[in-house]
Amino acid sequence: AQKVTQAQTEISVVEKEDVTLDCVYETRDTTYYLFWYKQPPSGELVFLIRRNSFDEQNEISGRYSWNFQKSTSSFNFTITASQVVDSAVYFCALSEANSGNTPLVFGKGTRLSVIA
Amino acid sequence: EPEVTQTPSHQVTQMGQEVILRCVPISNHLYFYWYRQILGQKVEFLVSFYNNEISEKSEIFDDQFSVERPDGSNFTLKIRSTKLEDSAMYFCASSEGILNTEAFFGQGTRLTVV
Numbered sequence: 001a002q003k004v005t006q007a008q009t010e011i012s013v014v015e016k017e018d019v020t021l022d023c024v025y026e027t028r029d030t031t032y033y034l035f036w037y038k039q040p041p042s043g044e045l046v047f048l049i050r051r052n053s054f055d056e057q058n059e060i061s062g063r064y065s066w067n068f069q070k071s072t073s074s075f076n077f078t079i080t081a082s083q084v085v086d087s088a089v090y091f092c093a094l095s096e097a098n099s100g101n102t103p104l105v106f107g108k109g110t111r112l113s114v115i116a
Numbered sequence: 117e118p119e120v121t122q123t124p125s126h127q128v129t130q131m132g133q134e135v136i137l138r139c140v141p142i143s144n145h146l147y148f149y150w151y152r153q154i155l156g157q158k159v160e161f162l163v164s165f166y167n168n169e170i171s172e173k174s175e176i177f178d179d180q181f182s183v184e185r186p187d188g189s190n191f192t193l194k195i196r197s198t199k200l201e202d203s204a205m206y207f208c209a210s211s212e213g214i215l216n217t218e219a220f221f222g223q224g225t226r227l228t229v230v
Contacts, residue, residue: 035218045159045207045221091159103149103161103172104219 002027004094006107013082014115021077021110023092029053031097034068034075035104039089048090051075052097082114118142122208122222129198129229137193137225139208145220146213148191150183152176153205153224162206165191166213198229 003026013019025034036048049059051068059066063080079086089111093104121140129135141148150162163173165183182194191210195202205226209219 037221042223043205043226044223045209047218047220050218093159103164103174104151104159105161106159108158 002094002096002105004092004105004107006090006092006110008110009108010111010113012113012115015084016081018078018080019082019112019114021079021090021092021112023075023077023107025073025075025092025094027094027096029096033095033097035093035095036066036075036077037091037093037106039091039109041088045091048077079112082112084114084116087112087114120208120210120220120222122206122225124225125223126226127228129227131200131229132197135195135198135227137195137206137208137227139191139193139222140189141191141208141210142220143189144212145210147171147211147219148183148185149209149211149219150193151207151209151221153207154201155204159207162193195227198227200229203227203229 005024007022011019032053034051038046038048049066056068056070065078067076089109091109092107095102095104120142123138148165151159152162153159161174163177163183164171180196184192205224207224208222211217211219
């Protein structure tokens with residue numbers, strides 16, 4: 001069975017601090033995909049990144065970076081020099097590879113508050 | 117930039133009434149989904165739709181729910197006899213359908229059952 005755990009329910013940081021959001025997943029499949037989505041106060045879900053299980057290279061996109069470690073089943077997300085606009089709920093999600101598109105299993109989310 | 121659009125943004129309905137939530141997926145996408153998020157909780161999968169039929173559904177998606185693609189563009193979720201616990205944000209999503217490509221979500225419809 002698939003499971004995504006985001007142990008941090010809420011994090012509060014001061015602007016310009018770095019912050020890491022943790023994500024631990026469980027799956028029996030050897031091929032799977034991991035995602036991060038952002039849900040700002042307006043409520044929509046914004047796609048941030050997709051990573052397949054064969055690609056363990058870390059990725060950096062501007063102030064965002066992701067650390068994928070299969071050995072610990074983790075896919076952590078770091079925001080460098082956080083800004084107030086980063087305040088949102090961040091969801092980690094998993095889908096197992098299939099012939100089609102398997103649905104996403106979401107974690108419970110981490111609410112990030114960035115204080116000016 | 118293409119996007120998934122959902123209407124209405126907010127719907128209030130009385131318990132026992134039927135509601136239809138509407139979605140226009142991204143035009144070249146092949147897979148369509150409905151997810152639900154009860155206030156303050158995680159996003160949960162309801163149903164996926166491909167090639168004009170349901171490809172997968174969760175335990176939440178019982179006989180009260182149905183989905184339809186009535187024309188070439190719309191994708192609807194019908195809740196037949198709403199209950200208080202159906203109050204949630206409902207997200208439509210679509211994906212290209214190739215090897216678990218990312219799903220793009222609409223802005224959601226907040227359903228309030230009173």
